Amino acid sequence: MKSVFNRRDFLTAGAALAGSLMMPTAFAATRERVRIGMIGTGMRGQVLLQELLRRDDVEVVALCDIEPIMLGRALKQVEKFGKAKPKTFGEDRDPQAYKRMLDAGTLDGVIIATPWEWHAQMAIAAMQAKVPVGCEVVAGVTLQDHWDVLNTQLKTNTPYMLLENVCFRRDVMAVLQMVRSGLFGELIHLQGGYQHDLRAVKFNSGDPAKPYGGGVEFGAKGWSEAKWRTEHSVQRNGELYPSHGIGPCAMYTNINRGNRFTRINSFATKARGLHDYIVKQPGGANSPSAKTQFKLGDVVTTTLACENGETILLQHDTSLPRPYSLGFRVQGTDGLWMDVNNSIHIEGKSKPHQWEDFQAYQDKYDHPLWRKHAKDAEGAGHGGMDFFVIQSFIEALKARAPMPIDIYDAVTWSAITPLSEQSIAQNFQTLDFPDFTAGAWKTRKPIFAL
Numbered sequence: 001m002k003s004v005f006n007r008r009d010f011l012t013a014g015a016a017l018a019g020s021l022m023m024p025t026a027f028a029a030t031r032e033r034v035r036i037g038m039i040g041t042g043m044r045g046q047v048l049l050q051e052l053l054r055r056d057d058v059e060v061v062a063l064c065d066i067e068p069i070m071l072g073r074a075l076k077q078v079e080k081f082g083k084a085k086p087k088t089f090g091e092d093r094d095p096q097a098y099k100r101m102l103d104a105g106t107l108d109g110v111i112i113a114t115p116w117e118w119h120a121q122m123a124i125a126a127m128q129a130k131v132p133v134g135c136e137v138v139a140g141v142t143l144q145d146h147w148d149v150l151n152t153q154l155k156t157n158t159p160y161m162l163l164e165n166v167c168f169r170r171d172v173m174a175v176l177q178m179v180r181s182g183l184f185g186e187l188i189h190l191q192g193g194y195q196h197d198l199r200a201v202k203f204n205s206g207d208p209a210k211p212y213g214g215g216v217e218f219g220a221k222g223w224s225e226a227k228w229r230t231e232h233s234v235q236r237n238g239e240l241y242p243s244h245g246i247g248p249c250a251m252y253t254n255i256n257r258g259n260r261f262t263r264i265n266s267f268a269t270k271a272r273g274l275h276d277y278i279v280k281q282p283g284g285a286n287s288p289s290a291k292t293q294f295k296l297g298d299v300v301t302t303t304l305a306c307e308n309g310e311t312i313l314l315q316h317d318t319s320l321p322r323p324y325s326l327g328f329r330v331q332g333t334d335g336l337w338m339d340v341n342n343s344i345h346i347e348g349k350s351k352p353h354q355w356e357d358f359q360a361y362q363d364k365y366d367h368p369l370w371r372k373h374a375k376d377a378e379g380a381g382h383g384g385m386d387f388f389v390i391q392s393f394i395e396a397l398k399a400r401a402p403m404p405i406d407i408y409d410a411v412t413w414s415a416i417t418p419l420s421e422q423s424i425a426q427n428f429q430t431l432d433f434p435d436f437t438a439g440a441w442k443t444r445k446p447i448f449a450l
Contacts, residue, residue, distance in 0.1 A: 031108075034397045038063050038074075041071055041073070041074035048163075050380075064089040111136075128158075132159035161405050176367070177366075207223060211224040216284045233318075245315075246304075247409075253308070259310075263433055264420065266421075268297025
């Protein structure tokens, strides 16, 4: 597939992020192609790799992974697309192999799609090597991780983008158009979260051909995410995955651009779901996994207060049986939208005390780039969202433009995790939310202009 987003489209749309970022005035340094490396070629990495390989303005020149099976699968992807074989790093299983890739000095950008605990140190190493970063969520694990990533970016001035794909969801972007047009009036309260049954992701048989379910192994005996992600449920109690929910809510409320988070608190329920899942599986009750004590509460509820008076509620719910939902709600003085029932109510337009189906509103307010590129996004991961998140990163690199989800967004959204852990550990205390912008939020302008 040819690059479906040319420079004229980019300038007309106004931004790398779905046409809404305010662009610099000079474009003398734009480039037609970029050389990209990837650290982490596991299942998530392979989804992003596909989007890179679909483009003719990207050369995937380096791949790094310490798991030979995954590295081999990534190379087969490259071969399938008829692209030149990239250099590979990590076959020796050296955890520091990514540094050799960064030292090569041939990269215009790097995608980081590794386990969470590696994100901060890999991003820091890349920025120190002057390689722009597109990092999968989350930005870091500890609060200090977030300050270190931020300070490195500010010191090196190397671009950093958090690859939060839900910001590109079609209905989310349509609601952004509605917010900007004033359809909801003044915003009052928002909700979102990560409500996704991950039990079969956190446990499997350890068979590389069966990454989801089929057993109760995790850690060293597990495979894919069960190898690393489940341990976070053992050791940590907090809002472990905030960006899917908070990203859109932060866009709607102009966080870091005229608004900021001021206070945060979190509550966690008891932990029962993962143990219950284990003992119900064949042989699970007698397995070593059944003796594991899980720290993560089954439902974690986090509330954020904003400088401009809004509240935002997030819920993390991954250990119990349930259908997938991000639970979005955008409520203002003139009405509200909720994604769970795909409904909207606007005072003066909807019948009193009745919901309307959201589809007609989505069609009316559909974002211009979804109108233009819906066909191009077909087949991309997460219902097309991965097409847009990769495109926004690549187009910003090509134009040497500001990243649409920038370093301040990344650390602010992601720092909710360690702050929620602190709140829960301190008997659900309400904490001050750090100002990562050091006051710059007062003068920074919204990037999602219509």
